[in-house]
Each structure stands twice: as structure tokens, then as C-alpha cells.
Amino acid sequence: xxxxxxxxxxxxxxxxxxxxxxxxxxxxxxxxxxxxxxxxxxxxxxxxxxxxxxxxxxxxxxxxxxxxxxxxxxxxxxxxxxxxxxxxxxxxxxxxxxxxxxxxxxxxxxxxxxxxxxxxxxxxxxxxxxxxxxxxxxxxxxxxxxxxxxxxxxxxxxxxxxxxxxxxxxxxxxxxxxxxxxxxxxxxxxxxxxxxxxxxxxxxxxxxxxxxxxxxxxxxxxxxxxxxxxxxxxxxxxxxxxxxxxxxxxxxxxxxxxxxxxxxxxxxxxxxxxxxxxx
Amino acid sequence: xxxxxxxxxxxxxxxxxxxxxxxxxxxxxxxxxxxxxxxxxxxxxxxxxxxxxxxxxxxxxxxxxxxxxxxxxxxxxxxxxxxxxxxxxxxxxxxxxxxxxxxxxxxxxxxxxxxxxxxxxxxxxxxxxxxxxxxxxxxxxxxxxxxxxxxxxxxxxxxxxxxxxxxxxxxxxxxxxxxxxxxxxxxxxxxxxxxxxxxxxxxxxxxxxxxxxxxxxxxxxxxxxxxxxxxxxxxxxxxxxxxxxxxxxxxxxxxxxxx
Ligand SMILES: Nc1ncnc2c1ncn2[C@@H]1O[C@H](COP(=O)(O)OP(=O)(O)OP(=O)(O)O)[C@@H](O)[C@H]1O
Ligand SMILES: [Mg+2]
Numbered sequence: 001x002x003x004x005x006x007x008x009x010x011x012x013x014x015x016x017x018x019x020x021x022x023x024x025x026x027x028x029x030x031x032x033x034x035x036x037x038x039x040x041x042x043x044x045x046x047x048x049x050x051x052x053x054x055x056x057x058x059x060x061x062x063x064x065x066x067x068x069x070x071x072x073x074x075x076x077x078x079x080x081x082x083x084x085x086x087x088x089x090x091x092x093x094x095x096x097x098x099x100x101x102x103x104x105x106x107x108x109x110x111x112x113x114x115x116x117x118x119x120x121x122x123x124x125x126x127x128x129x130x131x132x133x134x135x136x137x138x139x140x141x142x143x144x145x146x147x148x149x150x151x152x153x154x155x156x157x158x159x160x161x162x163x164x165x166x167x168x169x170x171x172x173x174x175x176x177x178x179x180x181x182x183x184x185x186x187x188x189x190x191x192x193x194x195x196x197x198x199x200x201x202x203x204x205x206x207x208x209x210x211x212x213x214x215x216x217x218x219x220x221x222x223x224x225x226x227x228x229x230x231x232x233x234x235x236x237x238x239x240x241x242x243x244x245x246x247x248x249x250x251x252x253x254x255x256x257x258x259x260x261x262x263x264x265x266x267x268x269x270x271x272x273x274x275x276x277x278x279x
Numbered sequence: 280x281x282x283x284x285x286x287x288x289x290x291x292x293x294x295x296x297x298x299x300x301x302x303x304x305x306x307x308x309x310x311x312x313x314x315x316x317x318x319x320x321x322x323x324x325x326x327x328x329x330x331x332x333x334x335x336x337x338x339x340x341x342x343x344x345x346x347x348x349x350x351x352x353x354x355x356x357x358x359x360x361x362x363x364x365x366x367x368x369x370x371x372x373x374x375x376x377x378x379x380x381x382x383x384x385x386x387x388x389x390x391x392x393x394x395x396x397x398x399x400x401x402x403x404x405x406x407x408x409x410x411x412x413x414x415x416x417x418x419x420x421x422x423x424x425x426x427x428x429x430x431x432x433x434x435x436x437x438x439x440x441x442x443x444x445x446x447x448x449x450x451x452x453x454x455x456x457x458x459x460x461x462x463x464x465x466x467x468x469x470x471x472x473x474x475x476x477x478x479x480x481x482x483x484x485x486x487x488x489x490x491x492x493x494x495x496x497x498x499x500x501x502x503x504x505x506x507x508x509x510x511x512x513x514x515x516x517x518x519x520x521x522x523x524x525x526x527x528x529x530x531x532x533x534x535x536x537x538x
Contacts, residue, residue, distance in 0.1 A: 054491055080500045088495045095488040098496070100413045100430065102289070109507040110493075113417070114426075116502030119509075158496060 003197055004028035004051065004166060009065035011046065011055055020046045022221045024065075028166070031195040035208040035229070038218035039242045044201035047218065048090070048170040050074075051199055053082030070165050084115070087164035091171045093151035096158070097143045104146075104154050105130070105139040111162045129161035133187045149180025156187050166197045173204065185211070205233050205246045209268035217243065234266035248273040286407040294337030294405070298516040299415040300422065306402040308523035313398040315527070317534040319387075322394035330401045339408040343401070351400045355393040362389035417506040426504065430493070 006026040012019045020043050028034050038044050049055040056063040057079040067074040070085050089096065101107040108126045117125070130136045135153050138146065143154055152172055159167065169188070173181040185207055191198055192211055202208055208215060208229060215232040217225040219241050225232045232238075234249050246268045255261040255277075267273040294302070309329070313322035334343040362385065369384025416429040 049491075052495065054494070058491065058494065079494060080497065083495050083497055088491070090488070090491075092485075092488060095485050096492040098493055099489070100416055102287070102411055102413060106413060106507055111496035113505050113507060114497035114502075115500045116505050119505055119507065122505070122507055155492075162496065 001030050002027045003030045003070055004199070005066065005068040006050070007066040007068075009050065009063070009067060011050060011061060011063045013046075013059060013061045016061075020221050021050065024218075024221070024223055026216060026223065026226070028197060028199060030197055033192045033198045033200070033211055033213045035212035035215045036199065036201040036218055037203070037205065037208065037215060037233075037243060038201075039244075042218045043221040044218055045090075045170050046221075048088065048168050048199070048201055051166070051168045052086045052088035053077070053079050054088070057082070083164075084162065085164055086166045086168055087159035087162060088168045088170070089152075089155050089159050089172055090169075091174050093148055093155050093175070096155035097151065102142060103140050104135070104143055107143045107154060108158050108161050111158055115162070125161055129157045132160065132190065133157045134190075147180065148176050149183040152176065152180065152184050153187055156184070160191070166199065167191060169198065169200045169202075171201050171203065173202070173207075181207075203244055205244065206248075206269050209233055209246070209272075217241075219243075229268065230265060233268045252276060286404070287411055288339050288342055288408050289411075290338050290409075292336060292338040292409065294333060294339075294409045296511060297409075297519075298510065298512045299410050299418040300512075301516045301520050302406050302410055303415070304520045304523050306406050308527050309402045310395075310399050311527045312530050313395045315534060316530040317537050319391060321530075322391060322398045325398050326394060326401065330398065330405065333405055337405060337409045339405070342408055343404060346404050347397075347401065351397055351404070354400075355396045358396055359389045359393040362392060414508060414510050417504075417508065418510045418512075420504055421506065421510075426498065430498070 004027065006024050009021055009024040009026075010019050011021040024047065026034075036044050036047060046055060049059065050063070050067055051069070053074060055061065056074070063074070069082070072081075072085070074082065098107060098110045101110055105126055108129060109122050112122045112125060127136070130139055133153050133156060135150065135157060138150060138154070143151060146154065156169075156172070172188075173184050176184060181204070188198065188200065189211060200208070200212070212229050214227065215225070215229045216223055217232055217235075217238060224241060225235055225237065233246065236253075238245050239250070248267045248270060252261045252266045252273060256266070261276060262279065263276050265276075267276050309325055313325055334340040363381055364379050364385075366382075366385035366388055367380075368388065369382030371383035373381045373383060373386070375381075416426075416432070419432075420426045420429050
């Protein structure tokens with residue numbers, strides 16, 4: 001069952017000349033994990049904002065086509081209602097901290113306070129969310145005293161505690177060091193395993209290959225490819241179009257030209273490469 | 280620096296335990312009294328006999344006195360000097376120098392004005408030092424202040440320490456690229472110019488991102504907000520607020536009466 005549907009979506013920011021999204025068609029099924037890749041300026045963030053309702057409700061501009069989540073059309077809804085269905089987290093963890101709270105626990109409760117959850121329900125919900133993302137031990141710390149990876153996990157928890165139907169993540173690890181990246185992907189993996197519907201814009205293709213059910217390649221606001229990670233991430237079209245691709249894929253492609261790679265399928269991750277060269 | 284959010288100092292004291300609105304009322308009452316009272320020495324008395332003891336009651340005397348010594352008193356001193364020298368009022372000339380004339384009236388006027396400034400800044404400082412921003416925000420929105428408005432107050436309160444922290448980062452980065460921040464004053468001021476761009480433009484982009492982030496957490500939701508923390512509002516709070524308002528009214532009435 002499709003929970004997210006985009007039909008012929010075209011969008012232009014108030015100040016841009018050309019559309020930033022052009023005729024985008026996309027369906028995401030319930031429980032599916034879809035990764036969105038694309039070079040800089042391809043429109044990944046804009047797509048995320050569209051899914052999360054900030055386009056058009058926050059950014060204004062011209063949006064045509066149909067954007068539907070859980071059976072509701074974006075034009076028929078308000079941002080306030082929309083954010084209850086779609087949670088959004090993005091790159092800079094520092095800017096996602098409300099700035100009004102003293103501890104991580106209070107920070108995570110902020111969203112619940114806003115939507116009027118009674119005090120008695122708040123505590124168990126925050127505790128559950130903290131346990132889910134594995135940051136219960138940070139509960140009493142100040143959000144500003146944390147590392148980037150920890151802050152980003154707090155940001156994710158702050159969204160998850162609101163129990164959205166769809167989670168939209170815009171390059172949540174782009175400002176993380178390798179440790180932070182691993183921490184954040186740990187949380188994303190938990191979400192995926194629990195059957196959460198996730199749309200993730202991300203550059204790090206090796207992580208995508210490990211997690212995603214499907215990959216959408218975006219270029220100049222248009223969908224270039226949409227398919228299984230193994231197919232999309234190894235497509236020769238990507239490199240031509242200026243996408244960052246896995247070094248294992250490019251190595252194996254060279255090896256294939258020289259007759260050293262025997263399989264049809266090219267690898268994306270180290271494991272796949274090792275396995276392929278062995279056989 | 281790190282565990283610090285805005286100016287708030289996390290401690291347990293009678294002042295910390297007061298309701299945020301009571302403290303806010305106190306701030307405005309002190310300010311109104313120092314400007315509105317008919318008695319000349321009111322602001323001076325407030326500083327010595329009320330604000331100073333309060334900083335001890337709130338257990339933030341160290342932080343307060345530091346701020347006072349570094350910021351409040353120098354600024355008030357400067358104001359005093361300028362007004363004493365350049366205020367063209369009064370006949371009782373104390374001394375003359377070049378085109379300047381220092382009169383008794385100008386000095387008296389400057390002295391009370393400086394004290395008023397000290398009262399104003401000091402009482403706000405005490406409020407900020409002893410009140411958790413989030414409690415202030417919850418309490419005010421609970422009493423009907425629009426949450427957007429409350430948020431503007433709260434985030435402004437903490438933008439200064441954040442800007443400081445960011446300026447430190449930028450300075451460190453620029454210095455590592457050879458920026459001079461340690462020689463003479465004029466040179467240093469000139470050298471600060473390259474910091475302004477990243478600081479301000481960075482902030483504008485940040486403002487948009489912040490707005491999105493809190494919006495994603497239902498900030499402008501039409502539901503009535505709830506609060507995780509219970510905010511005390513005791514009988515004592517209510518009586519104190521009443522007393523403060525009455526004293527301000529009395530001051531204004533007696534002023535009208537005497538004039
Ligand atoms: N608020 C805005 N107003 C006007 N134009 C914008 C705005 N945000 C983005 N754009 C433009 O829209 C296009 C797509 O930007 P977008 O941020 O969606 O790309 P992206 O794929 O997320 O890029 P990146 O990899 O750099 O994050 C770019 O040309 C950008 O300049
Ligand atoms: Mg982006």
C-alpha cells in the first residue's frame with residue numbers, strides 16, 4: 001500500500017526562474033526504505049521539504065501535481081496537521097535543537113508539549129523514544145554539551161517521539177565524523193527494522209546499499225533512475241551524470257573491462273566486492 | 280561554557296524557586312520605581328539594599344558581581360561622565376574647563392540616571408541568571424502570551440552566548456589562517472571585520488533552519504500546549520506580585536500628589 005504518492009510534481013521556489021522539481025513521480029509503500037541520491041543542487045532537500053509539507057506551506061512558491069501522504073493531499077492540509085504524519089530531520093544537528101530546553105529529556109518532550117500531550121503521558125513516551133534510539137544515558141545532559149552524532153540522535157529522537165507515519169531524513173550524517181555517522185545510521189537501521197517508512201536523502205552510497213529497499217536517483221529536479229539499490233547504484237548512467245559512486249563499483253567496472261570481474265552484477269559495498277573477486 | 284544555556288545558572292535558591300512571572304514583575308517594578316518614584320535616592324537604595332542582597336539570596340552573587348564589574352558599572356560610569364559634562368542644565372557651576380561647564384544640577388541628574396541604568400540592567404541580569412528560559416516561556420504561554428512571541432524572547436536570550444561561542448570558533452579558524460587578533464586595538468578592530476559576514480549570514484540561514492526544525496515539532500500547533508515541568512505559583516508569589524504592583528502605584532500616585 002502506497003503511503004506516499006507524488007504525481008507529476010513540479011515546484012519552483014518564489015525566487016527561482018526554473019523549476020527545482022520537474023514532473024517527479026514517486027511512490028513509497030508502507031514500511032519501505034527509500035534512499036534518494038543526487039549531485040549537489042539536484043533537488044534532494046527540496047524533495048524532502050515537499051514530503052514534509054514545508055513546500056509549499058513554509059517556502060510558498062508554485063507547486064503543481066499531487067502530493068499525498070496517508071491519503072491526504074498537501075494543498076488540502078495545513079503544516080500543523082502535516083507534521084503529525086511526516087517527521088523531518090536534516091543536516092545540521094545544532095540548528096535542530098529548540099534552544100529552549102535545559103536537558104535532552106526536556107528537549108525531546110518539546111514536541112509533545114507543543115501538541116498538547118498530557119504531562120502524565122509525556123514521560124513514558126520520552127523514555128520509550130530514548131531507549132529506542134539508545135540515548136537514555138544522555139537524558140540529563142544539556143543538548144549543547146553533546147557531540148555532533150549525539151546531537152543528531154537527539155534530533156531524531158525528538159521527531160520519533162511524535163510517532164510520525166513517515167520519517168524523512170535529509171543527509172542526516174553529512175556533518176558527522178565517521179563515529180557520528182555510524183551512531184546515526186545505527187538509529188536509522190533500528191527504524192528500518194521496526195518497519196518504519198523512511199525516505200533518506202544521502203550521499204554515502206555504501207550505507208544506502210546496506211539499508212535501502214529502493215534507490216531514487218535525482219538529477220536537475222528529475223527522477224533519473226528508480227529501482228533496487230544493486231541496479232541503481234551500479235548503473236553506468238550515474239557516473240556520467242556526476243553522481244558520487246562507490247569506489248568498489250568503479251574498481252569492479254575497471255576490473256570487468258580487463259576481464260577480472262566475472263559476475264554480471266557490480267558491487268557497491270566492500271563485502272560484495274570481496275565476495276565477487278573471490279568467486 | 281559548554282553546559283551553559285543562555286545566562287541561566289542552575290542552582291537551588293529561593294529566587295530560583297519563585298514563579299517566573301513574579302520575577303518578571305519584580306524587574307519591571309524596580310525599573311518603574313527607579314524612574315517614577317518622587318524620591319531622588321530610590322534607584323540608589325534599590326541597588327544597595329534590594330538588588331545586591333537579592334543576588335546573594337539567589338546564590339548568583341559571583342556571576343552577578345562579575346557582570347556588574349565588567350559591563351554594568353563601566354557602562355553606567357561612562358553615561359555618568361558624559362551627562363555630567365555635556366548636559367547643558369543648571370546654574371550652580373562647580374568648575375569650568377575649556378567649553379565645558381560642570382554644574383551641580385547636571386551631576387545630580389547624571390548620578391540618578393546612571394543608577395537607573397544600573398537598576399534596569401541588574402534586575403534583568405538577576406532574572407536571567409535565576410530563571411530557566413523554558414520555564415519562563417511555558418509560564419508566559421500558559422498565561423496567554425502567544426507562543427511565537429515567547430519563543431522570540433527565549434531564543435534571543437540564548438543567542439548571545441551562542442554567538443560568543445561561534446565567534447570563538449570563527450576567530451580560531453581565521454587565526455589559523457593568519458588573522459591577527461592579538462596586536463594593537465585598532466588593528467584588532469580592523470581584523471574583526473572578516474568575522475562579521477560568517478557570523479551574521481550564518482545566523483540568517485540558521486534562523487530559517489531553526490524555524491523549520493521547531494515547526495516540524497508542532498510549534499505552531501493549534502492545540503493548547505502542555506508542560507513537562509510543573510511551574511510553582513505559590514500564595515507567596517501571588518502576594519509578592521500584588522505588593523510590587525501596589526508599591527509602583529503608590530510611587531506614581533505620590534509623585535502626582537507632590538507635583
Ligand atoms: N530557499 C530557496 N530559495 C530559492 N532557491 C532555492 C532554495 N533552496 C534551494 N534552492 C535552489 O534549488 C535547487 C535545488 O536545491 P536543493 O537544496 O534541493 O538541492 P540538494 O540536492 O539538496 O543539494 P545539496 O546536495 O547541496 O544538499 C538549487 O539550485 C538551489 O539553489
Ligand atoms: Mg540538500
